[in-house]
Every structure is written in structure tokens, then in C-alpha cells.
Amino acid sequence: MKHTGKQNMAAVLIAVLLAGCIPMTTATTAYATDATRKKLQEAQNQKSQAQEDLNQTQEDLQNLNQEKDSLQGALNTLNSQLKEVSNNLEELETQIDDKEAEIEQTQEDLAEAKATEELQYESMKKRIQFIYETQDYVMLEMLFASANFSDFLNRSDYIDQLSAYDRKKLQEYTETKEQIQATEKQLEEEKKELDDYKAQVEVEKSRVSGLVGQTSTSIAGKKNEISQAEAEALAYEQSIKEQEENISKLQAQLAEEIRLSQLAAQSAWRDISEVGFAEGDRYLLANLIYCEAGGEGYAGQLAVGSVVINRVLSSVYPDSVVGVIYQGRQFSPVASGRLAxxxxxxxATASCYQAADDAMKGNTNVGNCVYFRTPIEGLSGINIGGHVFY
Incomplete structure (x- = not known):
């Protein structure tokens, strides 16, 4: 039988005390409320533990929120860096396009210059060939054909100017070719530098994107942890609320049991000869004994039957076997359906029937005890089999 008949327990125990199960002293009154006091203390301890858990969870929740805020700040910074890198990359790509256009134009100019170079080269080659083959003769002929010395000097000066002109054109051609080649080389180097920098920017962009992804994942993880912590905090708060309600109920129950104990001290008991048993009481009691102590020896079975009959005799409980057994929340086999x-x-076995018969004759091995349950710390009484009777 479970200790569930809270409102009647104190009164019955006081009645037991009056009947001689436990001597009537100030201390014995506590027996009726020991279980409730123990439950009250346990409820208070559970509430304290729940409050400690709630405080720790709230502290963890605060730390998680701080970590999340820190990660969010880092993510914002990384997003700004990523945006800056992307903008730089777009600007560099524009510069690269411009440089490539310049290189293309320079290559066209170079091709044109090479064509001019080829033409100039052919012209100079013929000029040099002419000079090499006939210049000395032509020059001499021009000089000897001078009309006078003044004409000779003029023709000599013309020959010098012609030679200087040839050298100048050759020098210009050479310088133009070298300048175009240098420009082409410079543009190619700039293009390579820009390509290298573009690759570096892509690497940086990938790195920052990776950090953004990792940070976003961390934030998501923190959010999950925060959600779990919030759920735990809510559960602890609900548990504390329930414990507070339970404590209030136990406190009220304790006061009621004390009141019933005082009332039971003044109640009367009938003699077994005054009880008229109905048909079927023996069958009902024997099967209840089977459910509560069927696996125990005869002493344990008789003790269970004695408790039922003691309640029938007490003015605090119903005055019939049926009324006692089916009184609300008193015997667990009734509520669980095992008795049915x-x-x-x-x-019910023969031993259970024998115990029922003896109990209904007024025989008892537990005095006037009206309660039994599995033993718990702080509860005193008569221990028989797997139960303590009080």
C-alpha cells in the first residue's frame, strides 16, 4: 500500500496511539506527520537545488550571449573586409583591362613600327649599298664638276649634310624601336604584377570568405546552445514553481494531519464483536492480502489483514471492509487494477484466506496500527516482511 491517504493518516495514527500500537506522548504525535515532514524537507531541498541550477544556467546563458555578440562583431568586421577586398578586386580588374588595352595598342604601334622599320631598313640597305658601290665616284664627280672654289665648298657642305641626315634617320629609327620594345616590356611587367596581385586578392577573398563561413557556423552553434540553455532555464523555473506549489500543499497537508491527529485522539473504537461482516468480505480481504503480501509469510499477510480490520474498528474510517478497502487513494492495488x-x-491462496479469517476474528500482530508501507528513513513502527506498520 502506498502512503497516499494524506488527510486521514494523522487521525488514524493518533487513533492507533490511543489503542496501544504506540504509546501516547508528545513525540508520538510526530509519527503521524513524519512522512509529510520528510516530503516537505525533500521538496525544499529540491527547490534549492533547482534554484542553484537555474542560477548556473542563467550565468551560462549570459556567457553564451556575450560569446555570440563577440562572434557577431567579428562577423561584421569580416564582412566589411570581404566587401573591401571585393571592391579592390573590381578596381584592379578595371585597371587590368585598361592595361591590356594599352598593351594591345602598343602591340599595334609596334607592328606598324616594325613595318616602317622594314621599309626603312630596305631603303637604308640600298642607300648603304649605293654609297658603298658608287658614293666615292659620285662624290668625286660632284666635287670635280664644281665651277669654282665657292661652288666646290657648297657641294662639299651638301655632301656633309646628306651624310648627317642619313645618320640622324638611322638614329631615330633605332631609338623608336628601342622605345617601343621598352614600352612593351614595361606593360608586360605591369600586367604580370597586376595578375599576381589579382591572384593574391583572390586568395585573400577566399580566406576571408572561409572565416565568414566559420564564424557564421560558430554563431549558429552558439544560438543553438543559447536556445538549449533558455529551455533549461525555463524548465528550472517551472520546476521551482512546481516545487513551491508542492511545498505549499505539503505545508497545508502537514497542518491538516496535525489537526486530524488531535481529532483522532478523541475518537472511539468498536469491539470486533460489534462488527457485522457482509457476504463477500472474506473473499475481498483475502485477495487484497494476496495483492499486498502474497509473496510474504503468514505473519506479513496477517499484518495486512489486521490493518484493514483496525480501520473498520476505528471511528475515523469507514465501518465496513468494502468501505475501507475502496476508500480513495488508500490501497495501491485498487488504483492500479491488480485487485480487480x-x-x-x-x-488468493489458502494462506491469504487463513490470514483474512484470523483478522476478522480480531486477531492482530500489529496492535492497533492502521497504516503500512515500504520502510523509509525516519518512519518508526513494527517491521514485518517488506513493510513497516504504524
Whole structure:
């Protein structure tokens, strides 16, 4: 039987005290409320533990929020860096396009220059060939054909100017070719530098994107942890609320049991000879004994039957076997349905019937005790089999 009949427990125990199960002293009154006091203390301890857990969870939640805010700040910074890198990359790509256009134009100019170079080269080659083959003769002929010395000097000066002109054109051609080649080389180097820098920017962009992804994942993880912590905090808060309600109920129950104990001290008990048992009481009691102590020895079975009959004799409880057994929240086999099954199948043994017969004759091995349960710390009484009777 579970200790669930809270409102009647104190009164019955006081009645037991009056009947001689436990001597009536100030201390014995506590027996009726020991279980409730213990439950009250346990509830208070559970509330304190829940409050500690809630405080720790709230501290963890605060730390998680700080970590999330820090990660969010880092993510914002990384996003700004990523945007800057992307902008730089676009600007560099524009510069590269411009440089490539310049290189293309320079290559066209170079091709044109090479064509001019080829023409100039052919012209100079013929000029040099002419000079090499006939210049000395022509020059001499021009000089000897001078009309006078003044004409000779003029023709000599013309020959010098012609030679200087040839040298000048050759020098210009050479310088133009070298300048175009240098420009082409410079543009190619600039293009390579820009390509290298573009590759570096892409690497940096990839690195920052990776950091953004990692940070976003971390933030998501923190959000999940925060959600779990918030759920735990809510559960602790609900638990504390329930414990507070339970404590209030236990405090009220304790006061009620004390009141019933005082009332039971003044109640009367009948003699067994005054009880008239109804048909079926023996069958009902034997099957209840089977459900509560069927696996124990005869002493344990008689003790269970004695408690039922003691309640029938007490003015605090119903005055019939049926009324006592089916009183609300008193015997667990009734609530669980095990008694109904036992009654339907007639499971009571011969030993259970013997214990029922002896109890109904007024025989008892637990005095006037009206409660029994599995032993718990702080509860005193008569220990028989797997139960303590009080």
C-alpha cells in the first residue's frame, strides 16, 4: 500500500496511539506527520537545488550571449573586409583591362613600327649599298664638276649634310624601336604584377570568405546552445514553481494531519464483536492480502489483514471492509487494477484466506496500527516482511 491517504493518516495514527500500537506522548504525535515532514524537507531541498541550477544556467546563458555578440562583431568586421577586398578586386580588374588595352595598342604601334622599320631598313640597305658601290665616284664627280672654289665648298657642305641626315634617320629609327620594345616590356611587367596581385586578392577573398563561413557556423552553434540553455532555464523555473506549489500543499497537508491527529485522539473504537461482516468480505480481504503480501509469510499477510480490520474498528474510517478497502487513494492495488484482476481470477491462496479469517476474528500482530508501507528513513513502527506498520 502506498502512503497516499494524506488527510486521514494523522487521525488514524493518533487513533492507533490511543489503542496501544504506540504509546501516547508528545513525540508520538510526530509519527503521524513524519512522512509529510520528510516530503516537505525533500521538496525544499529540491527547490534549492533547482534554484542553484537555474542560477548556473542563467550565468551560462549570459556567457553564451556575450560569446555570440563577440562572434557577431567579428562577423561584421569580416564582412566589411570581404566587401573591401571585393571592391579592390573590381578596381584592379578595371585597371587590368585598361592595361591590356594599352598593351594591345602598343602591340599595334609596334607592328606598324616594325613595318616602317622594314621599309626603312630596305631603303637604308640600298642607300648603304649605293654609297658603298658608287658614293666615292659620285662624290668625286660632284666635287670635280664644281665651277669654282665657292661652288666646290657648297657641294662639299651638301655632301656633309646628306651624310648627317642619313645618320640622324638611322638614329631615330633605332631609338623608336628601342622605345617601343621598352614600352612593351614595361606593360608586360605591369600586367604580370597586376595578375599576381589579382591572384593574391583572390586568395585573400577566399580566406576571408572561409572565416565568414566559420564564424557564421560558430554563431549558429552558439544560438543553438543559447536556445538549449533558455529551455533549461525555463524548465528550472517551472520546476521551482512546481516545487513551491508542492511545498505549499505539503505545508497545508502537514497542518491538516496535525489537526486530524488531535481529532483522532478523541475518537472511539468498536469491539470486533460489534462488527457485522457482509457476504463477500472474506473473499475481498483475502485477495487484497494476496495483492499486498502474497509473496510474504503468514505473519506479513496477517499484518495486512489486521490493518484493514483496525480501520473498520476505528471511528475515523469507514465501518465496513468494502468501505475501507475502496476508500480513495488508500490501497495501491485498487488504483492500479491488480485487485480487480485478483478478484476476477480468484488468486488468493489458502494462506491469504487463513490470514483474512484470523483478522476478522480480531486477531492482530500489529496492535492497533492502521497504516503500512515500504520502510523509509525516519518512519518508526513494527517491521514485518517488506513493510513497516504504524
Amino acid at each position: 484482476i485478483a478478484l476476477a481470477e480468484g488468486r
